[in-house]
Amino acid sequence: MVFHCHNLRDINMSSNPLLELSGINKIYRMGQIDLQVLFDVSLHIYDGDFVSITGPSGSGKTTLLNIIACLDRPSSGIYNFFGENVGLKSNDEMSTIRNLRIGFIFQSFNLIPRHTALENVIMPLHYSTKFKNSNFKNLGLECLEKVGLSERVNHYPNELSGGQQQRVAIARALVTNPEIILADEPTGNLDSKTSDDIMKLLKNLNMQGKTIITITHDNEVAEQANEIIRIKDGRVS
């Protein structure tokens, strides 16, 4: 069965999916033993979707998201990213896709401690020649403004609250203006009020046209999304 995600705001059955996973399997080789963690996963994600992936610990959520993020490759199956087969791409081509077309948000923020908020946000711009003529500072300030942190641009991560650090990480995910935002438990380290704020921010970005896929353990968080993908023991139900 193929799981279709369609943003209810903008149903267009004739459009092609941005991301299309068909029969994805993932097997980790552990010494003599093969450990299969994804089984025949098929998904379609469309432009403007806001999808949450939910399921028990160890069910394969991060493994699936890392494949979607071009951080890892499936053992078998086909992954088409904007109509192109990722399986035929080199590792360098995969990292270009990752740098330019995907913004990634982590549970533990992953900010660089010795860099200010602004310096953290502009970091991805250094990794592509596409931005060589851009004003990094202005792009960074614009993104910090989008996440409501214009007053904190020169703070270091340890001078920010958890919610503010996650906002910086979201600004960093936005700075290259990617089409897709992927988040692995972005509210996992935050209290419930701050989680709500971060989910509202993601929802807002979705309303502005970003396609968002977020993993969560939390049913309330999952319900903010337009579509929920439930995964159990490596299978999408």
Ligand SMILES: Nc1ncnc2c1ncn2[C@@H]1O[C@H](COP(=O)(O)OP(=O)(O)OP(=O)(O)O)[C@@H](O)[C@H]1O
């Ligand atoms: N690099 C790896 N090598 C071997 N096994 C792995 C590797 N990464 C994950 N696994 C195994 O794959 C399974 C799925 O892991 P995954 O991290 O995708 O789960 P998850 O659903 O994200 O869990 P959680 O909610 O705890 O983050 C687990 O049983 C895990 O032990």
Ligand SMILES: [Mg+2]
């Ligand atoms: Mg995980």
